[in-house]
Amino acid sequence: MFKVSIILACYNVDAFIEDAFESIVRQSAFAQFEVIPVNDGSPDRTWEIIQEYQKRYPDNFFPISFDQGSGGPGRPRNAGLERATGEYVIFMDPDDRIYKDGYSTLLKAMEKHQSDVVIATRYGVKEKADGKNPVWVDWMADPPYVNQNSYEVKLDLLSQRPVILKTIYRRDLIDRYGLRFLESVSSSEDEIFDKKYLLLSEKITKINDVVYLYTVARTGSITSKIRIKVYEDLVPIFKGLDDSLSVYFNDAIVSYRVAALLRTFYLPKLLLLDPGLTDRALELCRDACEAFGFDRLLQTANATDKRIIELLRDRSYSQLMLFFMNHRTGAANRRNRVQAKKLKEMERRPVKLALKASSLVGLSRKAVKEKGGLGKLWTTRIRKNLAGAPNGYWIFMDRREKASDNGEALYRYVRDNRIHDKIAFIIRRDSPDYARLVADGFNVVAYNSLEHWRLHYNSEYFFASHVDDVIIKPWASFGATDGKPRYKLVFLQHGIIRSDLSGWLGAKTYQLFCASAKREYDGLINNVRYNVGPDQVKLTGLARHDLLEAKDGDYVLVSPTWRSFLSDATEAEFRDSEFFRSWHRLIHDSRVSEAMTGAGVRLKLVLHSSISQFAHCFDEDEHVEVVRYSDVTSFAELLSSARTLVTDYSTISFDVLYLRRPVIYYTFPELQKHSTNAGADLSLYGELGTRVEEHEAAVAALVAAAGDGFRSAEDKVRAADDFFAYGDRQNRKRIIDAVLEGSAK
Template sequence: MTEATPDTVTTPDGGRPLFSIVSAVYNVSRYLAEYVDSIEAQTFDLSRLQVVLVDDGSTDDSREVLEAWAARAACEVVVLHQENAGQAAARNAGLERATGEWVTFIDPDDTVNEGFLSSMAAFVAAHPEVQFLSANVVLRHEGTGELGKHPRWKMYTDDRLVDLDVATSFIPGSSTTSIMRREVIGDLRFNAGLRPNFEDGDFAVRYLLRAPSRQTGFVGSAKYFYRKRADQSSTLQTGISAVGRYSTVPREGYLALLHHAREQSGEIPMWVQHVMLYELSWYFSSEDAMANSASAIEGELAASFRATLGEIAELLSPDVVDSFSIRKLQPHWRDILLHGLRGTSWHTPYAVIDQFDRTKKLVRVLYRYIGEPPAEKVTLRGRATPPVFAKVRAIDFFGDTLMWERILWVDARGTLEVRLDGARVELLGGWTGVRTRALGARAIANRFRRPGRRRKEALARLKVDPVRVLAARGPARKQFTDAWVLMDRIHDANDSGEILYRWLRDNRPDVNAWFALEKDTPDWKRLQADGYGSHLVAHGSLRWKLLMINAAHLISSHIDAPVQRPPAILQHVQPKWKFTFLQHGVIKDDLSKWLNPKQMDVFVTSTPGEYESIAGDGSPYVFTAKEVAMTGLPRFDRLHEKAQRITGDACDLILVAPTWRNWLVPPLKAGSQRRVIDSHFFETEYARAWTAFLRSPELTELAARTGRTVAFLPHPNIQPVLAKMDLPDSVLRLSFDGADVQEYFARSAVMVTDYSSMAFNAAYMDRPVVYFQFDAQRVMAGGHVGRAGYFQYPRDGFGPVVDDVEAAVAAVADIAENGYAARPEFQARIDATFPLRDGQCCARVTAAVEALDRPLAR
């Protein structure tokens, strides 16, 4: 590294500045205009401001932009340049030139409000004893422009002075979003070895430990707008998957800081422990997230991280861990920190009762343990009673199972007790509920009874809620009582929901089956044209509300909140329907983080591997054989019929059908299932890779030579940009809207996909598959929805796995040379995956739904 050298210095007249802003700049030219504007817009006297900008070897025009601003700036601006050495080294270089009484380290891709410095200056004047000023961080989502609350927003509801040595619900902000006294900083420097993050948090804590006091200003009026980049390229956004986050940061950052704090103070102050717990909570929440990006955490690295985490946990006071409330710690996170890293066996001193099946008189009982399972004994009316359904769920963190959860469905027709290792444990109504040591049958039923209302109160409610009045009246009740409501997505059909609906209307007229769909969509018109419009209901309409309030069953291929718990119904009643999850496809990845919180009564599966991965012992799912049924997807019945009818040269498509990526689209808005593609889509690796494959001259020639057509069927979330993609005229663009997608599968001579469960559709019909996985490392690490599960593509896939365009085209060509048939090893996998292909999936699903309404045979 070369020493930072000054390029430009602009110094207006005046004495020593009150504030110095030190910013490390690296390839952020596109953000610098906003950064500069936010500083120039300050209501603070800019003659008392110094800005030190360190260009850390940028390869874009950041340096030129900085120099141009320095030449016209109204404040003192110092522009330094060094070879790329990292953010910490750049800040240290800038700190050498900082002359202000107070110093802050604003990132150049972020901004501050116009009163930022004025608010800080006013607070210093009002509280001369303050040592540290912490700004109110506001999240700014670049893709949408929306502002969001930071997890620590409650600390900034006003401007207040807090003594961290006394306070229990405050922690300091990082050096980036805070302001510190230059004289206290002294020779303190950022630890350049702490990568990819925490060097700013480490700096702030070490600063406060050397300060005369921990008097900290939480200045709510000073707002720091943190940019959440749309392309997820910031240090914080990418850091979660970096190796250093699991090696260097925990050992040289967290652990070293705890030892340093103990050396400085004789014991580790509570506020320092709170900082550590706050930092560690993000590791746990990342592991518990629906999409986990912990790509580095495996093998030896995972083992070393767990060892370091154990050392950190030993230094934390159990009382502090138990009482920490700055960010929510899930109960199992606390238990892992307190018990799960010590190498000894332990179990919860209670069991949780959290679900009750009123029809079958079964109650769900849960407890957790670490290490060896405790001796378990469930008694009913004083007699040992084995559970009706049971399993052990693995709770995995950081590459290992750190805790187990025992799930029992037990008879609830008498007084229930649970003993673990011979001791009767308390029974909780929820993980934080009221405790008791025994529960009778009536008490169990009462715990799960819907809140009742006195007749007078109920009538008053009905008078002000016309929807409930109409739903309770004769015509609606007569028409919709015991209704089965079937759905796919709100705005489209053509999946297992529609297929089961058609089967019920054709084969089971005794079932009061209805289909809900957004009106006047292509699928709406198609269903009406096909003669299935009489029981078609417009989603969101009054008639739909009356139907849903009276429905006995809701059955859908999707389980998003707008489908399963529609807000338009919840505002009137708590749903009484039982929910059947038909699934959108065969589950091959670990979707437990997404599905475990969902309430479902029937969970449809299709293959032995899928069933065992969800209902079996040691799986990460909470569902047991009580909920999970291996019936096959209803849409498989149609695939079975089409596979028999469409053969040979009628299979005329090279079907290209990739799935989506969650980093391509912003989060769903509440109550919606429609996603909007990010504006950077065409710059992504995803768009480039699939466009290159579809534009391959070799693929075009192969299709023409073998009498096939290349057809592109992107995931529904990608459909909005289909028309804008630069594809050859020979490529047939296909859509899910209003189309018979099963016909596409049947016509495919080969399917090219990436990770889509649609490959199971093709395999079910004995169509060969190619997996084009150019971004496997990111996806397999959990960068998309879910994580790698039981299904391993090289071992279990229905075709070759490739990672570049040339290999993908070659794989298609090999299948074409084999007469567009799968090679023997792949055909053997297909046969083992689907041992029963008989066209009876709809009948089996119907039987599983009907069984919900029957008492359990004992």
């Protein structure tokens, strides 16, 4: 019996199929390969070439031919499966080629690990091109893995392109579950088959070897021109995906993937369709969504996909295409802004860096003579200085320049309860909190010192309320690739997630991801892009909430969140912004001042750290106090004593809601929005607090709150009771219990 059956669905590929066959026969394991090319009614010379190779290699080529084409690769692949005798199966497209000894590599990995499936990597190349200058490089796992069956691995595979052409499958598993390709469709049949197989597998192996050359948009392929049949097939495709994904995932994840496929594949392909057929194609998209269920699709955690589904449901096709194109343009613009920001940062580097660079000229002259050059020498020195034996430390950190968040709160709990003896807190030496923490007995280590890097790199756990790269791998900003640090990341969070941050947070690897509300937990688990599952995400609550205690202070706290486009603004630009004008007008409105005076309180304005440099722009008087972010010694005290909070999108609103105090959300219309605010759940703000958009409504809300003695309405208290997972001030204990439970596995 052959070890591997290679199945090729062939239609009109006489210009390519010989190259595909030659790449097969050159494999070192060719003697163990059974090659099954299935001609699907090709009118060109495809069948003639197949017969020629069958004559040349009669012991390895076992062709099949249909007189009439089926319109898709499903029928020929199924025919190949019926004919296959190999222990393993590989599917190959006849217009592609194997890269080097790629399929032999797949077989060796399968035999070595005895996996259910082995997934490799591929290059995208132009027609007839080799792999020297690929158009793109396929997904690689970091790190590769062997015989995994975790929720996180399968969730990650769900978000990847179909892996069918770079993968070796076990035939007995295919037969056991009766897996076959949809024969009635011309697209997505590979994803339906592939995803179901992967989700039913118990031993999944991912290697990063490149084994396949995928021809990008060849002439005549389905990716180079689109027919209306692609959209006529959508009802069975969505049904097939539903059947495939439901064997493992819940309804929200299934809906997420179906909606994402519509956005990432079928809507973009409209641009390749005859313009006269666009409306018909959109109506077919709507029919498929209706058959699947609009309510089901709206469970997706992706805000963009939700809007697309809503516009399809309402047949607002012009709005849909405008929204979709704006979304695509916005994504490109965001990439451009990132590049522009990097250039701006480079321009602002202190002159001392240039002086430091000049002092390294001698070193660089020496290094360029050595193999690998200066970059390799610098990287090697960094790694040599950082990498060491595991030190057993638990490292805690909030912001670089500020403590008083979940990191400090959890450090206190661990220290005071003597849970772990080797602990350290990281913060900048020039921060006012540095001396405060030292005086309080903290083991404080200066941020970005070599001691910090070595301690952090080799620690057991890193507990962080923020996960920016400058926090979790500060050495990387010095231009060195850091290898893999030893620590396990525990994300304490800075607040409660109320918008889709998966594009940022989904790029990290977590040992523990703390959540505080069931709604937040579900949003994390059901959003594929976060790349986390039940093993990582735990309902614990925020550590700092244990320290909150409702007090009757003499102020109303006004604390809007930041705007990314104002962080680097000039003072003139800031004063001219919608942000400044709106907030300055509100806090100095005479009706607000009168109401606050009558209630015996004042307004206390605290800006976000990223724009706190503009605090002086706001005028102070007997009714308004402006406090710089760096001057806040205790946020727990600041929030505990606030009678009410006025904000826009700040996550500190949940601290005030945790105390069952009123929150007014002033979300005035903005021409330019901060990206994390754009997808905020505004309905949640109205559910838990009072949400207003206009100046007059904000004034009325503040006046009403003062008139009610700053007491929360009963329905808002009940809503907060339902929202928070816990209110027992045992959040820190739950976090540590989850960490210790995870380490025991």
